[in-house]
Amino acid sequence: MKKLDELKEWRRTHYSVEITPELDGKRVTVFGWLASIREQGGITFLILHDKEGVVQITMHKDKISRSVLEKAKSLREHSSIGVRGIVKSIDKAPHGAEIIPEEIRILGIVQRQPPFTLFGGKMASIDKRLDIRVVDLRRPKAQAIFRIRHTVLTAIREFFIKRGYMEVSTPKIIATATEGGAALFPILYYDKEAFLAQSPQLYKEQLVIPFEKVFEIGPIFRAEESRTLRHLSEVVSIDVEEAFVSYEDIMKLIEQMIYHTVKKVRGRCSSETELLRHELPVPKVPFKNFTYRDVLEILEKEGITLSWGDDLSTQSLKILGKTMPEFYFITDWPTFMKPFYIKPKGDKQDISESFDFMHGAIELASGGSRVSSKRLLVKRLKEQGLEPKLFRYHLRIFDYGMPPHAGFGLGLERLMMVLTGQENIREVTIFPRDQSRLTP
RNA sequence: GCCUCGGUGGUGUAGUCCGGUCUAGCAUAGGACGCUGUCACCGUCCUGACUCGGGUUCAAAUCCCGACCGAGGCGCCA
Structure with a gap:
């Protein structure tokens, strides 16, 4: 069993789509669900989605605390998490900006394999989707x-x-x-x-x-x-x-x-x-x-x-x-x-x-x-x-x-x-x- | 309500006609490893399924019967 973190004093400062290059260097707190996790050598990318859209969380192996990285890698798609970190303006990120995390809080874990993925892949039948409609x-x-x-x-x-x-x-x-x-x-x-x-x-x-x-x-x-x-x-x-x-x-x-x-x-x-x-x-x-x-x-x-x-x-x-x-x-x-x-x-x-x-x-x-x-x-x-x-x-x-x-x-x-x-x-x-x- | 079709890993499918070649294929997902700018990442390896019950047969995912579940069409209806 994975341990859940408490929300405690954390409150959202920005929605995903509000993470823009102008915020470069600012500390932000975002909440949402994990849409995808990709490892590329020493870099790990998380895509977090909330009701407004998506934002990328990026972790370089050498520039991030080991505990944050381990926590991130343990996550599965659909998990609900909070991320506090520093905005970095960078062209290579999806909307020109990404978040370098200082701390991640796991707020809701995924216990079962969901019948579908959020982006791409084949859609499950409407019957199966309606069973877990939300x-x-x-x-x-x-x-x-x-x-x-x-x-x-x-x-x-x-x-x-x-x-x-x-x-x-x-x-x-x-x-x-x-x-x-x-x-x-x-x-x-x-x-x-x-x-x-x-x-x-x-x-x-x-x-x-x-x-x-x-x-x-x-x-x-x-x-x-x-x-x-x-x-x-x-x-x-x-x-x-x-x-x-x-x-x-x-x-x-x-x-x-x-x-x-x-x-x-x-x-x-x-x-x-x-x-x-x-x-x-x-x-x-x-x-x-x-x-x-x-x-x-x-x-x-x-x-x-x-x-x-x-x-x-x-x-x-x-x-x-x-x-x-x-x-x-x-x-x-x-x-x-x-x-x-x-x-x-x-x-x-x-x-x-x-x-x-x-x-x-x-x-x-x-x-x-x-x-x-x-x-x-x-x-x-x-x-x-x-x-x-x-x-x-x-x-x-x-x-x-x-x-x-x-x-x-x-x-x-x-x-x-x-x-x-x-x-x-x-x-x-x-x-x-x-x-x-x-x-x- | 009537008719037709279907039910294969977590998901989507191939295989069913014409039983044996199925040790059940593929994709995706999940696990492991590798990869320092991915964005449906990629590569290698691994895990995991024939809805249930009965029947026919030397042999059933495959044929027959029943149950359950689902899909589409029509009718009813706005």
Whole structure:
């Protein structure tokens, strides 16, 4: 057993990337994890990485105390250490500067052979990586993905707050199905049956009464038996609802939100997108807009015949994605294909004021104008085979001046797949949940 | 949920069709040594694996059955 050192009075003076030639001769303290150790004759090089990047620690056999050198050589990749030493400006070092250590403290040792190395080498399968996910997240590419995610969330919050939307939180433990459709996870709520929310839909609609413009960024849960690269049982949904607007206004809002977000990612995360080798062009606005009927015609030309009312199969979405590898909307879906709260068009009741927001073959968001008349809502519930009684707590709000309103729900992970070029939604989720994975 | 495919050292793979040549190859990792400017360092040597259970056979990593685990596609779903 190797002995661990105590942190004691040591505190970080610099992050790895802050070790620059200008600090030449200064004493610094850095903390991090060992990314690699290389011996070159009488010189030993350690690469230390922290959350910001890497720095090189260099030890000449004759110029360093024996105990420091022995300690360094005993280390294995992934060990967590602290290093106190003198910065030396030198061209041959990776960023023009390195640290000559005076003392090394071993703070966390590596007991087992990790299933992968941080830099280079073959990647282990996603299953093995997810088993020790936080170690996997040290990989530079994973770091890049989640830095981008952080930037995306920040940009989206900035965007809505600046435009006067209020951030809200709604219950994730609910009494009844919100919209029918997706399967819910039942849970035991004291002595009652309850469910995990599949969407904040009904709550956010109600919240336009006091707040007019709201958004929520929070988890939603779906108990679908979906075994694909783009479905999870728990995802983060970005939900917006606004009073006195229609679905066309909401589509415009999405367009601006995406434009703003991509601009921010490009501005703040250029090194991350470069590392991921993923081109992220500024999206061309306005986004293209096809009706459901247009899409059927496009698919017809591609040799796929669908009848009005057919869902777009995975195959047809893939073909659509090839012809349109960009952001676009599919609007005016048949009313019966959409949830009960989606508003039918005034003159054509069989078509709805609805849209799906797409990128290539992947559906990112759906939204629409909402039904604001209680009578119509009850009619729509019945048409969809739902029991209005179960929705009485929702319906009675409509007796107290429910304004016309519209909104959308967007899957954050799917947006992240598009922004980072990942094919598996698990890569953009810190601790993914699917039908076979409940841990870690 | 359905269909298809797979499970070989810590990790990624070759070998499986067509049983014997497998004492299981390669890379990476781990250990030892050498190398005074590496940066996926390099060189030499070493360590380490056929998912589990049953069956067929003179002989099974290889063929058959079952279990467990995983991957992809479709459907469901947003």
